[in-house]
Amino acid sequence: MEREKLLEFRHVSKSFPGVKALEDINVDLYPGEVHILVGENGAGKSTLMKVLSGAYTATSGELIFEGKRIEKNSPHISEALGISMIYQELNLVPELSIASNIFLGHELKKGCFVDTRAQEKRAAELLNEIGIRVDPRTLVKNLGVGTQQMVEIAKALSKKAKVIVFDEPTSSLTDSEIQELFGIIRLLRERGVGMFYISHRLEELFKIGDRVTVLRDGRQILTDTIDHMTMESVIENIAGRKIENLFPHVRKEAGEPLLEIKSLSGDKFQDVSMTVRAGEIVGVSGLVGAGRTETARAAFGIDPYTSGEVYVCGKKLAKHNPERANKLGMCLLPEDRKLEGLALSLSIRENTVISSLRALNPTGIINDAKERREVQKSIDELEIATSTMDKLAKFLSGGTQQKVVIAKWLMSQSKVFIFDEPTRGIDVGAKSSIYQLMDDLVGRGAAILMISSDLTEIMGMSDRIYVMSGGTVVGELDQRQATQSDILQLAFSNV
Amino acid sequence: MNALTKKRLTAKLCSMSTIIIVVLVFMVFAIATATTGINFLKPSNLSTIMNQASPLVVLGIGQALVILTGGIDLSVGALMAFTTVVWGGFLMDDSTTPFMVAVVGVLLTGGLIGLLNGLMVTKLRIPPFIVTFATMYACRGLGWVYLRNRVIYPLNDSFRVISTANLFKIDRFIIKTPVLIAIVFLLVAWFVLRRTNIGRKIYFTGASPMAARFSGINTDRVKIGVYIASSMIAAFAGLMYVAKLNACEPGLGTESNFEAITVALIGGFAMSGGYGNIWGVAGGALVTYTIQAGMNSLQMPSELQDLISGGLIIFAVFINQILANKRMELENDLRDEKAIQTVRKA
Numbered sequence: 001m002e003r004e005k006l007l008e009f010r011h012v013s014k015s016f017p018g019v020k021a022l023e024d025i026n027v028d029l030y031p032g033e034v035h036i037l038v039g040e041n042g043a044g045k046s047t048l049m050k051v052l053s054g055a056y057t058a059t060s061g062e063l064i065f066e067g068k069r070i071e072k073n074s075p076h077i078s079e080a081l082g083i084s085m086i087y088q089e090l091n092l093v094p095e096l097s098i099a100s101n102i103f104l105g106h107e108l109k110k111g112c113f114v115d116t117r118a119q120e121k122r123a124a125e126l127l128n129e130i131g132i133r134v135d136p137r138t139l140v141k142n143l144g145v146g147t148q149q150m151v152e153i154a155k156a157l158s159k160k161a162k163v164i165v166f167d168e169p170t171s172s173l174t175d176s177e178i179q180e181l182f183g184i185i186r187l188l189r190e191r192g193v194g195m196f197y198i199s200h201r202l203e204e205l206f207k208i209g210d211r212v213t214v215l216r217d218g219r220q221i222l223t224d225t226i227d228h229m230t231m232e233s234v235i236e237n238i239a240g241r242k243i244e245n246l247f248p249h250v251r252k253e254a255g256e257p258l259l260e261i262k263s264l265s266g267d268k269f270q271d272v273s274m275t276v277r278a279g280e281i282v283g284v285s286g287l288v289g290a291g292r293t294e295t296a297r298a299a300f301g302i303d304p305y306t307s308g309e310v311y312v313c314g315k316k317l318a319k320h321n322p323e324r325a326n327k328l329g330m331c332l333l334p335e336d337r338k339l340e341g342l343a344l345s346l347s348i349r350e351n352t353v354i355s356s357l358r359a360l361n362p363t364g365i366i367n368d369a370k371e372r373r374e375v376q377k378s379i380d381e382l383e384i385a386t387s388t389m390d391k392l393a394k395f396l397s398g399g400t401q402q403k404v405v406i407a408k409w410l411m412s413q414s415k416v417f418i419f420d421e422p423t424r425g426i427d428v429g430a431k432s433s434i435y436q437l438m439d440d441l442v443g444r445g446a447a448i449l450m451i452s453s454d455l456t457e458i459m460g461m462s463d464r465i466y467v468m469s470g471g472t473v474v475g476e477l478d479q480r481q482a483t484q485s486d487i488l489q490l491a492f493s494n495v
Numbered sequence: 496m497n498a499l500t501k502k503r504l505t506a507k508l509c510s511m512s513t514i515i516i517v518v519l520v521f522m523v524f525a526i527a528t529a530t531t532g533i534n535f536l537k538p539s540n541l542s543t544i545m546n547q548a549s550p551l552v553v554l555g556i557g558q559a560l561v562i563l564t565g566g567i568d569l570s571v572g573a574l575m576a577f578t579t580v581v582w583g584g585f586l587m588d589d590s591t592t593p594f595m596v597a598v599v600g601v602l603l604t605g606g607l608i609g610l611l612n613g614l615m616v617t618k619l620r621i622p623p624f625i626v627t628f629a630t631m632y633a634c635r636g637l638g639w640v641y642l643r644n645r646v647i648y649p650l651n652d653s654f655r656v657i658s659t660a661n662l663f664k665i666d667r668f669i670i671k672t673p674v675l676i677a678i679v680f681l682l683v684a685w686f687v688l689r690r691t692n693i694g695r696k697i698y699f700t701g702a703s704p705m706a707a708r709f710s711g712i713n714t715d716r717v718k719i720g721v722y723i724a725s726s727m728i729a730a731f732a733g734l735m736y737v738a739k740l741n742a743c744e745p746g747l748g749t750e751s752n753f754e755a756i757t758v759a760l761i762g763g764f765a766m767s768g769g770y771g772n773i774w775g776v777a778g779g780a781l782v783t784y785t786i787q788a789g790m791n792s793l794q795m796p797s798e799l800q801d802l803i804s805g806g807l808i809i810f811a812v813f814i815n816q817i818l819a820n821k822r823m824e825l826e827n828d829l830r831d832e833k834a835i836q837t838v839r840k841a
Contacts, residue, residue, distance in 0.1 A: 302708060326711030340709050343702035345769055345823075354699050355710045357692040364692050387834030395827050408710065 146177030283462030399430025565768030575733030605730025702769025
């Protein structure tokens with residue numbers, strides 16, 4: 001039986017300057033279907049849903065809703081058509097009642113006043129439909145996360161939603177709340193609501209999904225019904241692609257441990273221990289929110305931690321003191337280069353020397369000739385593409401900016417490098433030269449801890465791999481024995 | 496004229512925004528006052544403007560340092576009043592203690608208040624606006640409590656030299672000590688900001704506080720340092736003012752904090768931090784004072800003067816912002832082209 005399609009993406013592509021976020025996506029949705037979207041972080045799931053909600057405009061391709069093309073989408077239009085989004089972070093106003101939240105923006109009115117009583121009555125009906133028993137006058141701040149999510153669903157229903165998008169709905173729910181949510185999703189399915197469901201929890205897709213679409217690097221890898229798939233085949237497709245010869249890294253003889261993190265615990269991570277030896281590149285894999293960046297920031301001293309110890313070159317680091325960590329030869333190349341790695345309004349020269357000022361100018365007075373010589377040396381060595389060292393950092397490309405950050409740390413004689421997503425947003429050409437640099441660094445006896453969400457990068461560059469999930473280290477693998485699906489399975493193990 | 500020269504010229508013009516504003520302001524008042532029969536540009540008037548604007552230059556340098564790190568210091572005016580009132584006794588004509596004791600005392604008290612400001616901003620993480628706002632009231636109040644409604648005068652003549660002595664004189668064009676002091680302060684500030692490690696750290700902290708921390712700069716120490724410097728500089732400016740007035744009183748400098756901020760903003764400093772050239776402060780002070788003097792000589796009512804000053808700040812900041820961005824882009828282009836040409840020649 002050929003059912004009428006509710007929604008269809010036809011050849012949808014979306015580019016941002018320098019990146020193709022989506023490439024020729026063809027996904028459709030039938031009434032009463034749960035269509036699951038999976039993929040690594042940055043694969044394009046959220047971008048696709050933002051095209052649907054109208055937050056982004058597709059570069060090319062079209063969006064068909066109930067047989068009609070949506071000409072010019074916007075959050076307002078998609079909402080009016082009956083497309084509702086339920087995000088991981090809920091969008092409710094904590095100080096307002098459930099009823100006021102449900103009707104926020106489309107209040108029931110009597111004349112020009114809000115008809116509170118009618119809203120409460122209707123809200124009670126909606127909550128009843130999805131089987132939730134709470135007083136609609138309760139303030140949202142007094143509800144648990146699970147119930148808040150139900151309020152979001154009631155809100156979607158109040159707008160007569162035909163399509164509901166769930167973006168990681170279960171990430172902060174307890175088991176019983178998840179069961180309740182699944183109950184409601186099944187109810188919505190019976191009522192013919194089409195649903196997109198984004199999740200990192202792969203076991204959920206077999207419990208609730210009808211069809212699955214796997215995205216990778218902005219491309220649609222496959223779309224198929226759930227009966228045709230197994231956990232293994234899904235993981236394989238998520239990880240996918242063969243390792244190209246992008247990675248020059250050759251395993252070196254590992255020396256003394258240069259970085260030792262011992263049972264570090266803080267807000268977002270518990271009991272994390274890691275060791276990196278001289279000559280080693282150690283990868284840290286895991287999903288976004290697994291606590292990798294938080295661990296690195298705390299170890300380096302940007303954020304405080306509650307317990308544990310960090311040793312650099314055998315010396316214990318003081319808590320919350322990046323200055324001291326720097327002096328001992330440790331550095332952190334942050335994920336957000338523009339905000340945390342560079343002062344964009346200053347020049348390459350000023351950015352490069354900032355951590356070596358005392359060594360370059362021991363009297364405190366700037367030695368112009370010496371500084372210029374040293375900076376030029378770095379520019380030549382790292383092949384930084386620029387006309388002059390006086391160029392402001394904001395005029396450089398992402399890859400060149402990353403090289404300037406590396407130049408800063410090379411100049412300061414650092415021995416321990418933490419790279420947080422070293423190649424995010426960088427084109428392939430610059431990527432391979434950054435990999436080459438990393439290999440050179442460990443060749444000279446440095447130790448590198450590399451946080452990356454790119455599995456190929458992890459597999460291609462690491463000697464050893466730590467996998468983090470839910471704030472703890474769930475596994476340590478030797479690269480020679482590890483496979484991408486091992487890593488993925490570990491990464492999903494403690495979500 | 497080819498495109499390159501044109502670009503070079505525009506870049507130059509953009510970098511001289513403060514000078515252009517100075518010239519514009521002088522022209523406006525020269526024309527406006529000419530209609531009433533006053534010669535605004537006569538030597539005696541010009542030298543007066545330079546002498547009177549000088550303490551403002553000093554004050555503006557302190558403010559500029561704080562603004563460079565992304566902060567603000569509203570307490571400078573009240574601090575001037577408080578420190579000079581507390582130590583004013585030693586500055587009196589009939590005091591038996593050497594006046595240098597008072598000078599050192601004023602500077603140290605100023606530095607202490609700056610330290611408090613800095614500690615509250617960095618360690619207690621209270622926004623600078625609120626911290627210095629509170630300090631402003633506290634200092635002013637303490638000054639009144641200490642002195643009641645008395646005024647300390649007359650002051651020691653050898654102390655008053657810092658404001659009153661003539662340096663040189665060509666007919667009616669008389670340059671006094673404050674001008675020299677302002678120039679010395681400008682030179683020192685320029686040297687520290689552009690030629691020392693400390694200067695590098697100040698600019699970096701302001702341009703990107705997060706990147707500064709990741710680069711191993713103790714940003715708290717940098718910020719505390721600039722608050723101390725700003726307060727000590729303000730305390731020194733306070734000495735210049737009381738020497739000129741020949742009296743210490745708790746009502747000194749009620750407008751000074753706003754004037755200092757105006758000077759820095761017209762001088763091209765960005766409130767967001769990390770951008771600005773210290774020489775701009777000289778221009779900013781000239782403009783700020785010239786407008787006051789000019790409007791006074793036109794006998795404008797003070798309410799109207801305030802209105803015009805307000806409008807001018809908005810205008811100057813707006814122009815500076817546009818020009819700063821334009822200049823960065825133009826200079827970037829020019830650097831690229833210059834590099835290409837050097838390669839071609841080689």
